[in-house]
Amino acid sequence: MKRKDLLARLGSPAARAGVPFTFLRHGGRHDLYRFGQVPVAVPRHREIDAQTARAIIRACERGGTP
Numbered sequence: 001m002k003r004k005d006l007l008a009r010l011g012s013p014a015a016r017a018g019v020p021f022t023f024l025r026h027g028g029r030h031d032l033y034r035f036g037q038v039p040v041a042v043p044r045h046r047e048i049d050a051q052t053a054r055a056i057i058r059a060c061e062r063g064g065t066p
Contacts, residue, residue, distance in 0.1 A: 001053040003046055010035060010060055035060045 010033070014021035019036030026032075030041040040060060043052065 001048050001050060003042065003044070003048055006042065006048055006053050006056065007033075009057065010040070013060065 011021050014035055017036070020034070021036075022034050024032040024034050024039065026044075027041065030043050033040045033042060038060060040056060042048075042056065048056075
């Protein structure tokens with residue numbers, strides 16, 4: 001999955017749930033975002049492995065970190 005597609009896919013559920021999805025900071029190899037009150041680490045690669053993308057999406061849906 002492309003990184004920009006993953007970020008768009010995370011933005012939609014946040015908008016539906018009424019929580020902000022905001023950028024926090026750049027890390028070494030990941031960017032940190034906040035999905036409501038949950039910190040989310042997104043790898044800074046053009047392509048993100050499907051399993052990794054699913055784990056990030058699931059973590060946001062249930063309110064935890066992957």
